[in-house]
Amino acid sequence: AAAAGGGGGAWVVTCVGSLRSARLRLAGASAGGGGDDEEEHRFLDVVGPVExxxxxxxxxxxxxxxxxxxxxxxxxxxxxxxLVGDDLVHTTCEVVLGIARGDAAFSREHDELTGxxxxxxxxxxGAPSGPQRWWWPFS
Structure with missing residues (x-):
C-alpha cells in the first residue's frame, strides 16, 4: 500500500466496512518467549459477517x-x-491511508527487548538525524 503511493510508509486513518471472516492474534496470548512465530500464539478465527x-x-x-x-x-x-491471515471482505471495506512522504520512512526492525x-x-x-522509535515500554 505504501509503495503504491510512492511514500516511505503509511498508516490507517480510518476504516469502515464488513468482513466475511477474519483471523485475530489475541493479546498476551504468546505461549512462548515472544516473537512473530505463529506456533507461539493463540488465534481467534472469526466467522462473519462482522462489522x-x-x-x-x-x-x-x-x-x-x-x-x-x-x-x-x-x-x-x-x-x-x-489482524492476521487472509481476511475476506463481506460487502465493502473502505480504508483511508495516510502516506509518509518527504522526511520520513517507516520500517520494521527486530527489537531484542520485545522480541x-x-x-x-x-x-x-538526506535527512540529518538517526532513527527514532515511536513507542515506549510501560514497565
Missing amino acids: VCGLVGTFAADGRCHLHATLADERGRVVGGH YDELVVSPAD
Whole structure:
C-alpha cells in the first residue's frame, strides 16, 4: 500500500466496512518467549459477517504491516486483536491511508527487548538525524 503511493510508509486513518471472516492474534496470548512465530500464539478465527468498528496500524515502505482490528457480530458482541491471515471482505471495506512522504520512512526492525519486529520511523534519504522509535515500554 505504501509503495503504491510512492511514500516511505503509511498508516490507517480510518476504516469502515464488513468482513466475511477474519483471523485475530489475541493479546498476551504468546505461549512462548515472544516473537512473530505463529506456533507461539493463540488465534481467534472469526466467522462473519462482522462489522469493522475500528482498524489501526502501520505499513512499512516494504509493505509489511502491523494492524489491529475491532469487530462486532450481529448481536453487537465485540472482539479485537492483531489482524492476521487472509481476511475476506463481506460487502465493502473502505480504508483511508495516510502516506509518509518527504522526511520520513517507516520500517520494521527486530527489537531484542520485545522480541518483535517494531516500527521505526527514520529520516528519509538526506535527512540529518538517526532513527527514532515511536513507542515506549510501560514497565
